[in-house]
Amino acid sequence: MTQEPYDIAIIGGGPVGMFAAFYASLRDTKVVLIESLAMLGGQVMSLYPEKKILDVAGFPGVKGADFIAALEQQLAMFPVDVKLNTTVTDVAQVTDGFQLTTQLGDTIQAKTVIITTGKGAFEPRKMQVDGVEELVGRGVHYFVTDKQSFKNHTIAIAGGGDSAVDMAVMLNDIAATTHIIHRRETFRAMEQSVNALQASAVIQETPQKIVAIDRLENGRLQLTLAHVKDTTQQHVLDVDDLIINYGFISESKTIQGWTVQPALANHGFAVNQEMATDIPGVFAIGDANHYVGKTDLIAVGFGEAPSAVNAAIRYFDPHRGGPVHSSSLVF
Ligand SMILES: Cc1cc2nc3c(=O)[nH]c(=O)nc-3n(C[C@H](O)[C@H](O)[C@H](O)COP(=O)(O)OP(=O)(O)OC[C@H]3O[C@@H](n4cnc5c(N)ncnc54)[C@H](O)[C@@H]3O)c2cc1C
Known part of the structure; x- marks a missing residue:
């Protein structure tokens, strides 16, 4: 029996992928978050868990590990499929969406893909x-x-x-x-x-x-x-x-081997205002993308996440409409 495709597959469980997965479930989509390491948290958990982060809104100085723990708590508010120890070795276009292949040879089907792979795998200089x-x-x-x-x-x-x-x-x-x-x-x-x-x-x-x-x-x-x-x-x-x-150097050979290859701008995937790449249905946010004025910061990636998720929903379900708040102001 073939499994129903996910609405959104998020590749990369750093802070930006984690928040995107939370926001996608807030919008009631079927989402999977895929991370190659044994833990979530990306650069924050791997490279600076003890450092104090000063520039994320709402946190007046928070230790990296505590910040990721808070994101995990937020992510756990809704059921999200999280696949750890899973490296996406290929993304290919198929009828009605995308097929992701993992290092174990398993496949995952999704209607849309959000790339949150940062700068790829990283190691200290x-x-x-x-x-x-x-x-x-x-x-x-x-x-x-x-x-x-x-x-x-x-x-x-x-x-x-x-x-x-x-x-x-x-x-x-x-x-x-x-x-x-x-x-x-x-x-x-x-x-x-x-x-x-x-x-x-x-x-x-x-x-x-x-x-x-x-x-x-x-x-x-x-x-x-x-x-x-x-x-x-x-x-x-x-x-x-x-x-x-x-500092750190990163490795992006795995991603360069994917069948789907969105256009690049500098070292990131080029995106428009909706965080869409030039491949319809594929979005890129966080350190994985680049555009004029882009800064590689967590706060910037967090702002991009709702844009990408909402654009992904418009892509696979154009009739659903945008996010609304009961308290929305009318201008
Ligand atoms: C030392 C240091 C200090 C920093 N300090 C700050 C700070 O104070 N404030 C701030 O805002 N920013 C800071 N940054 C930058 C910040 O950490 C990044 O902007 C942020 O981590 C980007 O998040 P991300 O989720 O886009 O990517 P990442 O955190 O890089 O996460 C990407 C994840 O994708 C996974 N991945 C990659 N390829 C694959 C694949 N093929 N399949 C599955 N998973 C994959 C990786 O394992 C990783 O976990 C700092 C960075 C460094 C290195």
Whole structure:
């Protein structure tokens, strides 16, 4: 027996896909949310669960993991099919919609597709210093999953972007001493984050780069820092932990292999005001899309989600009409 197709298949269970799935069920559609990882939450859960997010409306500062927990609670208000550990390896057009194929060879039928795959699978940008990879998990970290593990430690954070600066300020409340090592004089972070760093006791090592890392007999790490313009000027730093925060690179080969290939704009799928791609019935929101003025932020993706869901409904059920509130104002 063939299964009834879903009204909407949402590919990617990051924050934007989660909210889109909730909004789609609020509009009483049959929706499936498909995520390749074992958990929902996308970049927030995988890359910065401990970071405080400051720029989502209604949350005056919320830890990444708590924010995703709130989205999960919201998603659970209605029955939504959530498929974890499921990578969509192909999307193809079939009569009356789309067929999605997973890495296990299973197929899922849907009338419309909303792509919320972000920038694809992601991994941290690696530090290019001899021997550093062997020390990962032995004092060297690319992820911070539990900030309490740095309690009373002397730590160094390598990096100068938003995430590195925010992490330094946040961990400084817990660590005994915090250093931030950056190869430029100035930090490339939001003004408020830089202000918080300047006001904190974090020790700024700039413009410096790490040229060697050694593990001492007592288990601590000895970092050799060199001035960027004159590498003969060196000093050493003994720390318990080194957190590397050089940003992330993403992999989009799986998506590039799909039969359905919407047109691109820069590194995202090109969309119109309805978040529709050039393939009728396929929409893209969140970090997965691009248009003039697009900013890759959660709040932006959240705004795009209702536009895409409502346009998807208009696509498969043109007579249904738009969303209404009992309290709608009449102009
Ligand atoms: C370090 C860092 C700090 C940040 N801080 C902030 C901040 O403070 N405020 C803010 O607004 N934004 C911040 N951002 C950006 C924000 O995290 C992204 O804009 C947001 O996560 C985008 O959500 P998304 O759901 O579109 O994509 P993602 O979060 O990238 O989720 C995409 C999901 O799709 C899944 N996926 C990919 N391909 C497939 C496939 N083929 N099949 C099934 N699943 C698939 C992935 O596993 C992933 O879970 C930050 C980003 C980083 C890296």
